[in-house]
Amino acid sequence: MAGNTPLSIVYAIPDHPWQKAADKAAVRIAMTVAVSGMSEGVLGQIIKEDGLNTDTPTIELDLRAGHIRPSLTIGADLTKALPLWENHDLAHQGFKPYGLAFWVNELTARQFGLGQIEGSEKYIRPYLNGRDLNQTSRGRYVLDFHGLSVKEVLDRFPDAYQHLLSRSKPVRDQDKMKYRRENWWRFGQPSTEMRDALNGLSRFIGTTETAAHRIFSFIPGHVAPDQKIRVIASDSPLLLAVLSSRVHVHFAISNGGWQGAGNDPVYQHTKTFDPFPFPNPGNMAGSLAERLSTLAEHLDAFRKERIAAHSYLTMTTLYNTLERMRELAAGCAVEPLTDAERDVYDAGHIAILGELHDEIDRAVLDAYGWADLGPALIGMPGATIPSPHKLPTQEAAEEEILLRLVALNQARQASEARGEIEWLRPEYQVPRLRNKAPQPDQAKQIAADLGGSAESAATALAWPSDGLDQIRAVRSVLATATTPLAPEDISRRFRGGRNRTARIETVLRHMVETGMVRANGRSHFLPR
Secondary structure (H helix, E strand, O other): OOOOOEEEEEEEEEEOOOOOOOOOHHHHHHHEEEEEEEOEEEEEEEEEHHHHOOOOOEEEEEEEEEOOOOOEOOOOHHHHHHOOOHOOOOEEEEEEEOOHHHOOOOHHHHHHHOOOOOHHHHHHEEEOOOOHHHHOOOOEEEEOOOOOOOOHHHHHHHHHHHHHHHHHHHHHOOOOOHHHHHOOOOOEEEOOHHHHHHHOOOOOEEEEOOOOOOOOEEOOOEEEEEOOOOEEEOOHHHHHHOOOOOHHHHHHHHHOOOOOOOOOOEEEEEHOOOOOOOOOOOEEEEEEEEHHHHHHHHHHHHHHHHHHHHOOOOOOHHHHHHHHHHHOOOOOOOOOHHHHHHHHHOOOOOOHHHHHHHHHHHHHHHHHHHHHHHHHHHHOOOOOOOOOOOOOHHHHHHHHHHHHHHHHHHHHHHHHOOOOOOOOHHHHHHHHOOOOOHHHHHHHHHHHHHOOOHHHHHHHOOOOOOHHHHHHHHHHHHHOOOEOOOOHHHOOOOOOOOHHHHHHHEEEEEEEHHOOOOOOOOOOOOOO
């Protein structure tokens, strides 16, 4: 659906029983019809089904027309929500050691020098994967000798060196990648961008990549996150509060992927974090910012304290029980809590956990100026998990959230193209990105050039090599134009010895197909 020539789903039933006789397979299916090009479609939702084990089953559908998304739902076109500069370089996938030899238990870690050799904690450190974060930690450590030469490892950590020499090197010698063969004592992927982003942070935000519940937590800065953890390189409780809110979680579930036996949501940061428009900084100042920060700190500490106090509690059991409690409160479930759930409810102080999330949701909606959606959302099921137990008013409010977020994302795209970027972590992002991101003075110069300035050649922009950056660059030019522009007009704004009109025509065609720009003959302009 996001291809060069896109497909559109024109008819779909996302969840249909296999109409079967008694001896046929008990499965459910999805059905789709797609055509080439941009078209709206009809979505069928089952509202009644009877007699599925007979030869005369009854199926009743509710039909709705509109844009059908890849998730087989109708509503906001999330493909129009593009990555924003303000979020750039903050979200990362965790480490990829590529080798069992790098993981050790605590006893082995201490035998290799942890706590005895000066500076050892930088190279022999706790390792956290997705299950550790949401379930019970295994107490695993990792040998992370990034930045050390093989001789430095031999001189400073001889026991660890021998361990890797005998267990990592023979495996890496067979690796097809030159970097891994030649750096057998280091992780298979250096992850330098994430290391740079985490450098100097005493803590950062993490979430399990694939999980039933979308939960964000602070992770100590000395801990090494696994590739199954998505890392947000920020120590801000304000950011943690917004990420933990229904607004972000619903966006992430709607725009992310699905995986595993439980068909659990996947947090793909390029789709779930990078394009997510956070509340305007002006709405996050003063008492509201302080309130959100306090709530986030309380939430993070509260959950960890409850889990530490009771060995049978985990993040997953806490949120499973919270979801059950909310279903009961909303009248969506009839079965009372089981004895095991009641134990979790009491030991985990689930009512308090729910209250904290409700307060965060109210404050975040206030920060966006969307308090009108609160009555339909606060305290309802599905705050951290896709839930079938939702009232129509809640579903309508969640769809409205997506529509507003897409509109806000597009407004931010236009602002950022003019060089107006509200960085989430400016002290880190600005030094790294100032030469890549649009600048206010640069935008003004482009506008002057488009008006016919003779200095355009001297002030032309560099043409990016990355396809996404090329889209941003073209959008930046269009955002400052006062009249529609043809591909050759845009091409002149970029320096270089070769004509890029053909490539710019391709970029513009993609942008037109996704609704980012409009065309009038060969001229293009941003939709207002």
